[in-house]
Amino acid sequence: MTNNSSIKFTRGVPAVESFPTAQLAECATTVLAEHSDVVLQYGKARGFPLLCEQIAHMQGVDTDRVIVGQGSLQLLDLIARMLFQPGSLVYAEDPSYDRTITILRRAGGHVVGFPLSKDGLDVEAVAARLKAGEIPVCLYIIPDFQNPSGSVLSFEKRQRLVQLARDYEFWIIEDVPYRRLRYRGDDIPTCFSMAPERVIQMSSYSKQICPGIRVGYAITPDLLKAQLAKMAEDTYISPSYFDQAVVYEFIRRGWLEPQIERLKALYAPRLDMTLAVLAETMIDLGTWTHPDGGFFIGLTLDGPINTDALLARARDANLFLTDGRGFFTASGENFVRLPFCALTPDEIEEGIVRLAEVVRKVK
Amino acid sequence: MTNNSSIKFTRGVPAVESFPTAQLAECATTVLAEHSDVVLQYGKARGFPLLCEQIAHMQGVDTDRVIVGQGSLQLLDLIARMLFQPGSLVYAEDPSYDRTITILRRAGGHVVGFPLSKDGLDVEAVAARLKAGEIPVCLYIIPDFQNPSGSVLSFEKRQRLVQLARDYEFWIIEDVPYRRLRYRGDDIPTCFSMAPERVIQMSSYSKQICPGIRVGYAITPDLLKAQLAKMAEDTYISPSYFDQAVVYEFIRRGWLEPQIERLKALYAPRLDMTLAVLAETMIDLGTWTHPDGGFFIGLTLDGPINTDALLARARDANLFLTDGRGFFTASGENFVRLPFCALTPDEIEEGIVRLAEVVRKVK
Numbered sequence: 001m002t003n004n005s006s007i008k009f010t011r012g013v014p015a016v017e018s019f020p021t022a023q024l025a026e027c028a029t030t031v032l033a034e035h036s037d038v039v040l041q042y043g044k045a046r047g048f049p050l051l052c053e054q055i056a057h058m059q060g061v062d063t064d065r066v067i068v069g070q071g072s073l074q075l076l077d078l079i080a081r082m083l084f085q086p087g088s089l090v091y092a093e094d095p096s097y098d099r100t101i102t103i104l105r106r107a108g109g110h111v112v113g114f115p116l117s118k119d120g121l122d123v124e125a126v127a128a129r130l131k132a133g134e135i136p137v138c139l140y141i142i143p144d145f146q147n148p149s150g151s152v153l154s155f156e157k158r159q160r161l162v163q164l165a166r167d168y169e170f171w172i173i174e175d176v177p178y179r180r181l182r183y184r185g186d187d188i189p190t191c192f193s194m195a196p197e198r199v200i201q202m203s204s205y206s207k208q209i210c211p212g213i214r215v216g217y218a219i220t221p222d223l224l225k226a227q228l229a230k231m232a233e234d235t236y237i238s239p240s241y242f243d244q245a246v247v248y249e250f251i252r253r254g255w256l257e258p259q260i261e262r263l264k265a266l267y268a269p270r271l272d273m274t275l276a277v278l279a280e281t282m283i284d285l286g287t288w289t290h291p292d293g294g295f296f297i298g299l300t301l302d303g304p305i306n307t308d309a310l311l312a313r314a315r316d317a318n319l320f321l322t323d324g325r326g327f328f329t330a331s332g333e334n335f336v337r338l339p340f341c342a343l344t345p346d347e348i349e350e351g352i353v354r355l356a357e358v359v360r361k362v363k
Numbered sequence: 364m365t366n367n368s369s370i371k372f373t374r375g376v377p378a379v380e381s382f383p384t385a386q387l388a389e390c391a392t393t394v395l396a397e398h399s400d401v402v403l404q405y406g407k408a409r410g411f412p413l414l415c416e417q418i419a420h421m422q423g424v425d426t427d428r429v430i431v432g433q434g435s436l437q438l439l440d441l442i443a444r445m446l447f448q449p450g451s452l453v454y455a456e457d458p459s460y461d462r463t464i465t466i467l468r469r470a471g472g473h474v475v476g477f478p479l480s481k482d483g484l485d486v487e488a489v490a491a492r493l494k495a496g497e498i499p500v501c502l503y504i505i506p507d508f509q510n511p512s513g514s515v516l517s518f519e520k521r522q523r524l525v526q527l528a529r530d531y532e533f534w535i536i537e538d539v540p541y542r543r544l545r546y547r548g549d550d551i552p553t554c555f556s557m558a559p560e561r562v563i564q565m566s567s568y569s570k571q572i573c574p575g576i577r578v579g580y581a582i583t584p585d586l587l588k589a590q591l592a593k594m595a596e597d598t599y600i601s602p603s604y605f606d607q608a609v610v611y612e613f614i615r616r617g618w619l620e621p622q623i624e625r626l627k628a629l630y631a632p633r634l635d636m637t638l639a640v641l642a643e644t645m646i647d648l649g650t651w652t653h654p655d656g657g658f659f660i661g662l663t664l665d666g667p668i669n670t671d672a673l674l675a676r677a678r679d680a681n682l683f684l685t686d687g688r689g690f691f692t693a694s695g696e697n698f699v700r701l702p703f704c705a706l707t708p709d710e711i712e713e714g715i716v717r718l719a720e721v722v723r724k725v726k
Contacts, residue, residue: 013405021399028391036384040575042376070433070577074599102597212403212604214433234465236437240603241575 007351008320012295012339019210027249039245045233048244069239072202072216078231080107091139093121095327097147113329120153123160130168138171145178145294148327148337155188162195172199177207182293183268197221213243273345281356299336307333313358370714371683375658375702382573390612402608408596411607432602435565435579441594443470454502456484458690460510476692483516486523493531501534508541508657511690511700518551525558535562540570545656546631560584576606636708644719662699670696676721
């Protein structure tokens with residue numbers, strides 16, 4: 001690659017070369033041949049029934065607790081509008097996924113962030129605030145390979161959070177789009193598995209298959225399932241059964257697990273390259289997370305940093321970054337999210353070398 | 364058909380036998396072969412660029428005024444949330460599409476309905492209210508083969524409404540999903556064609572191709588286009604490019620116009636049968652619209668009617684109706700929507716005969 005090509009550390013998108021295009025074409029042909037009466041018509045807002053059943057079976061829950069929509073963010077919008085009144089208190093990790101913060105606030109939520117360390121958010125700070133009587137409607141977390149930091153919530157903290165949710169009766173919204181993309185080490189049990197009556201779990205096939213076929217889902221406690229389905233129906237009648245049937249067929253054929261293995265083989269070297277080049281070039285400039293999976297490494301530059309200058313200088317070097325401040329409820333000037341999956345190892349190396357140069361210039 | 368089979372005059376769904384299944388399978392295969400890099404990835408919230416261009420070309424507008432989403436109802440939800448504050452005044456036809464009323468109210472709108480006659484809503488009542496200083500944020504209309512009444516807004520009234528929108532500076536939201544399904548007579552120019560700077564036009568391919576591939580669009584005035592695209596991005600990142608690319612390919616191959624001709628050939632006899640059986644069986648029981656297109660005939664029973672009894676007696680006869688009250692801002696006890704497209708002529712005949720019997724019983 002030439003030194004002038006543009007490099008984008010902006011959005012967390014999957015690698016185009018990971019898309020199982022030919023398989024998806026086969027699935028599309030099959031579902032139209034076998035299920036067109038259902039797939040091409042309006043249907044229940046909850047989603048294509050065969051996919052709902054499949055997800056329910058994989059997750060070990062009753063089918064009517066599953067709702068499948070046009071990506072999980074859209075479902076989060078419905079959930080927030082269903083749960084919130086203007087000014088509703090919401091707890092979140094700080095930093096968190098910028099689009100989520102926007103959704104929660106737009107639905108009336110007053111978002112309070114709790115700082116992250118490498119084993120997840122500060123649970124004792126959450127406990128103290130609860131004890132002081134500030135009970136949120138919900139806590140939003142991305143426990144596995146968090147967006148944007150890459151951090152993983154420890155088992156102990158998950159247990160403690162679940163207990164707090166039970167004691168103080170708030171919902172945990174557990175968003176796990178990266179969970180299956182663990183490149184090494186062992187899975188940690190989800191909060192959902194510990195307290196299915198207190199946790200809304202959300203995930204999607206955007207990172208596992210592709211985002212352009214928009215299929216995400218939520219599994220809700222019994223108490224919320226009917227109201228959420230009504231919200232969905234009132235908003236879009238029914239989601240794309242065509243998209244959902246294609247995902248159903250992909251899973252039915254046994255293609256999901258091999259696809260995830262291919263993704264791991266593609267992405268693990270990209271994670272390793274990112275970590276290696278950071279260690280070579282930025283050891284005196286900041287600290288960063290060392291995730292075992294997912295899409296992101298969170299880099300915290302040694303302060304003080306003029307973020308606007310950093311972004312502008314990076315652009316001058318044909319290097320595109322997302323403003324770190326967007327991930328925080330406040331501050332975030334020193335934070336750089338590094339999504340590594342959609343870049344080749346060469347691009348990653350070049351990108352981080354450029355980033356180190358830019359940081360040295362603005363410091 | 365046997366006399367016991369269930370007959371559904373409930374939702375306005377297209378006929379399953381109208382779906383161009385084999386053609387859609389070809390389109391899906393083609394777009395994955397030719398555009399997978401774009402189609403399977405995240406993209407601009409505005410929609411699959413080639414479809415946006417195609418719609419813009421067909422409608423004679425700049426591409427950036429087109430936004431394509433998961434059906435037009437979902438876009439209406441975004442538009443309402445973008446335009447409204449709590450208590451915002453909204454004008455609508457009375458009756459109107461029940462799902463729209465729900466969306467407008469949920470977004471904070473205070474919906475004021477204006478009665479319909481066979482040439483559309485009472486425009487002089489609108490003018491009087493405007494003159495009295497009650498200026499709405501927007502007026503929502505379905506000018507062609509209205510849902511649920513089947514009525515068509517006259518050319519003169521369209522001109523007058525457009526002038527009022529200009530004078531009093533409110534938006535007209537013109538929803539035209541049935542416009543292309545005219546079985547006889549001539550098109551009337553849209554409000555959008557008269558005042559593209561004051562009208563948001565919405566439509567979808569649900570009635571023209573199929574609903575299960577969820578593709579609807581809005582064309583907005585320049586003043587609103589950026590804000591609406593941001594609302595969409597903040598809600599679902601990007602819509603299903605896969606669905607949208609399939610529709611694009613269907614249109615590109617020149618298949619849309621023949622498909623619409625097939626629909627007309629299928630639906631026109633169903634409209635005729637509905638009108639004929641109504642004239643045979645219900646002449647002493649009520650009045651109804653005589654549309655030249657669309658999905659619906661609006662039947663107004665001679666009052667008084669106990670609606671709950673009507674619906675229950677109909678169910679006893681295995682005849683399913685939608686509660687007419689849901690279409691009105693108030694009242695609607697005597698109203699029955701008759702969607703005729705998804706029933707065969709035999710089913711229509713049997714259904715209306717049953718309906719007449721039920722009405723005689725509850726009167």
